Amino acid sequence: MFNGVIPANISSGCSNLELLDLSYNELVGSIPKETSFLFKLTFVSFSNNNLVGGISPSLGNISSIEVFSVTSNVLLGGSIPGTLGQWKALKEFYSHDCNLHGTIPQEFSRLTRLSILELGRNKIHGVIPTNISGCSNLQSLDLSNNKLVGSIPKEISYLSKLVNLVLEDNNLNGGIPPFMVNIKSMETLIISRNPLCGSIPDNIGHWKNLRHFICTNCNLSGTIPHSLFNLSLLINLTLDDNQLKGSLPPVMMLPNLVFLQLSVNKLTGYLPPSISNCSRLNYLELAVNKFSGKLTINFAKLRDITFITLGQNNFGSSEVDEMKFFDSLENCTQLKLLDLRGCNFQGVLPVSIGNLSNQLQSLYLNGNQLHGKLPESIGSLSGLELLSLGSNQFTGNIPSTIGNLRRLMALYLYRNHLSGHIPDAIGNITMLLRLSLFSNTLVGVIPSSLENCKNLTALYLNDNKLNGIIPTKLLQLSSLSISMNLSQNNLFGSLPTEVGDLKMLNSMDLSENNLSGSLPSSLGGCASLLVLSLRSNSFQGVIPSSLSSLKGLMNLDISHNKLLGQIPTFLQYFKLEYLDMSYNDFEGEVPMLGVFSNASAFSILGNSRLCGGIIELGLPRCKETHKNRHTHNILNVYQEDETAMQNQETHAQIRDKWLASILKIGVSCSMDSPQDRMDMKNVVDGLKHILDNVKNI
Incomplete structure (x- = not known):
């Protein structure tokens, strides 16, 4: 691998040089003008270096060049010289990811032999020139990731040999022109993330060679022409994040389809069983639409399926066998993601769920109306990394077999009717990052086995019926950084001093329990706290001065306790957005700076011995106490x-x-x-x- 600059004397003694390939090095500096003296060059590549200084206009003097590449010189800069239009022999031009700006030169229309033009990932602006049609042999045109505006010119339809057209990530408008269908050779059309608007041309089915049709986030409306579903060579049909409506055709003849991605549209009707005829399908993504009716796809025929996302539709049928489709998923041995969240399923989770692929990494069934018990067979999904069953109506205990999911990193069972104890086996899931069991009716103590979850960042056990003390080992999980929410339970005892070990924790909520005793001074060690709620407990004593270390606090709620003493003045120097100290027994003067200067940002109700503060509080003036009064620094x-x-x-x-x-x-x-x-x-x-x-x- 070479480094340094390209020598200026490169042309000396190399007058017959035809091929110059300096790609994939660590070259710096600019392309020397002397290169333009190598008049016999046919192949030039400076790609994948660290060159600067743009493309020299003098290079246009080398009329013999057939292939030119400066791709992946991210600091190259400059504009494309119009003199390159003199390269009459040019067949391939690559300048992907070069920080080029300016417009596409009109002179490029003279490049009649040009077959590949790649200008993607630059800062080229302006419109696509209409005289692009002069490049009559063009087969591949990539103008993606630029700042192009205007509409797709009709002159592109004159490029009769065009195979690949990539225009994604620009600011093009005016829809997909119907005249483009005249390009019979078209195999790939990618125009994602442009504000195109308009509809998909009805005659798009005339593109018999079409393999890739990708138009994500183009604000397309209207229906998807049914003729698209008869293009036997089609590999990728991706139209997600648009405004498309209508239904899918009852018959699909897409034997080569690998990607069917129509999520986030307004499509309606049922999913045709003929989807199962797309035997090469890897990605079936139809989430966030208005599909309805019972799922009748025979997934057993889709042996290569990897990702299924059908969430946020309405497949609930209230029929006893509405979840029977799970049986057909057993043959999908490559399945990695199954997303059926928010589909209005109302049945029972079948035991056959345990027969799903051991390749399955993510399973989303949250936001349905599934009921009954969680099958113990769920513990057989050994490859699971994420299991989301929240917001359903599951009852019974959490099966101890869930501890077999050793690769699990996120477990969501929130908002169900689960009862019984939290199984000790949950401590076997040592890779767990997030555990969310809130809003159930779980009882018993917080299992000490959680101390084995050394990677845990977020713990939500709130709104249950848990009792006992807060385990000290739990508070020694230094990995806890996002949130620890134990509120709305029946926990009792004091707050262990080990709480100070949670140095990375952002949010702690222990409200609405039966905790008592003094606030430990070690609480000041939780220096990363943004939110702290100790509301509705029986804490007593004064606020420890060590809490002055919690300088990042934005929300503090210590209301409805038995705290006393004066309000610490350091609180007025925090960046608090809300402070609730109501219904305690604080006394003395209320500070007036920071959060205390905004009556709507704090509450001190139910503390009858307070005085002073801002006028809006209506508190009595504090009495002079010369004995304890200190002379202000100002004196x-x-x-x-x-x-x-x-x-x-x-x-x-x-x-x-x-x-x-x-x-x-x-x-x-x-x-x-x-x-x-x-x-x-x-x-x-x-x-x-x-x-x-x-x-x-």
């Missing part, structure tokens, strides 16, 4: 040292001036009528102004 600055005494007269005058200002503010704050008092913001700003000035004396 301490006047304690003169020996140097200051030398300028005593000047300092005394300045001191009197600022003291008068302070007294004026103090008098305003002491007015009986709230309307006559100075606004607190002005008070703070005024005192800060005085402090800044006296510090400079």
Whole structure:
């Protein structure tokens, strides 16, 4: 592998050079102009280097070039010189991912022998030139990932030899022109992520050689022409994320289809059983549509199927055998993802679920109305990494066989009617990252076996009937970083000091339990906390000063406890968006900065011994307690040292001036009528102004 620059004397002694291939090196610098003196060059490749300085216009002098490539020089830059239109012999031009800008040169229309033009992943703007039709031998045109605008010109239809047209990720509009169907040789059309609008031409079925038709996120409307489903060579039909409507044809003749991706549209009707005739199908993605009716696809015929996503449709039939299609999935030995979430299934999960492929990695059945018990056979899905069965109506215990899913990283059983204990076997799933069992009727203690889940980042056990103490081993799972929610249970005892080991945790919710005792000072070790809720427990004592370390807190709820003492002043310096300290026994002065300056952002209701604070609170003024009152720093600055005494007269005058200002503010704050008092913001700003000035004396 070479590095450094391309030598400027490259043309010296190489006048007969025909092939120059410097690709896949670590070359830097620019392409030397001297290269243009190699008049016999037919093949030039500088691809996959670190070249800069653009494509030199002087290269247009090499009229013999047939193949030119600068692909993957991401810092090359510059525009495409119009002089390259002099390359009459050019057949292939590659400049993918070169940070090129400017427009496509009009001079390219002279390249009548050009068969491949790749300009993808650049910053080329403007319109596709209409005289592109001059490239009469063009077979492959890639203009993807640029900043092209306007419509697809009708002149493209004159490119009778065009096989591949790739225009994705631009800003093209005007729909898919019907005249493009005149290009009988078309095999690949990729125009995803353009605001095309319009409909798919009805005569698209005339493209008998079509293999790839990919138009994701193009705002297409209307129906999908049924003639598309009779193109026997079609491999990829991807039209997801559009506004397409209508139904699929009852008969599909697509023996070579590998990708059928029509998700996120407005398609209706039932899924035709003839989908099972697409024997080479790998990807069946029809999620987020309005399909309905019982699933009658014989998946057993789709032996190569890898991904099935049919979620968010309405396949519920209320028939006893509506889940029978699971039996036919047993033969899908390559299946890795099965997504049937939100499909309104109302049956019982069949025992045959355990016979699904051991290649299955993700199973989504959440958001249905499935009922009955979770089959123990589910523990046979040894390849599972994600199991989502939340928001159903499952009853009974969580089967202990779930502990056999050793590769599982996410387990979601939330919002069901599951009962009994959390099985100890769940601790066998040592790769678990997320465990979500909230909103069930689980009882018993939190299993100590969870200490084995050393990778756990999120734990949701809230809204159950769990009791006992919080296991200290659970709090020593330093991997917990996203959330630990144990709220709405019957947990009791004190908060263990080990809570301070959760140094990476962002959210902790222990609200609505029976926890008691003092808040441990170690809680200040949870330095990553953004949300902390201890609401509705029986915590008592003062707020420990160590909580001043929780500087990232945005939401703090300690309401409905038995906490007492003064409100810590450090809370006003946090970036709190909401603070609830209501219904405790706090006393003394309410701070006025930070969250305490916005009455709608905090609550101190039910603390009858508080005083002061912003006017909106309507609290009584705090009584003067000279014995405990400390002189503010703003006055301490006047304690003169020996140097200051030398300028005593000047300092005394300045001191009197600022003291008068302070007294004026103090008098305003002491007015009986709230309307006559100075606004607190002005008070703070005024005192800060005085402090800044006296510090400079």
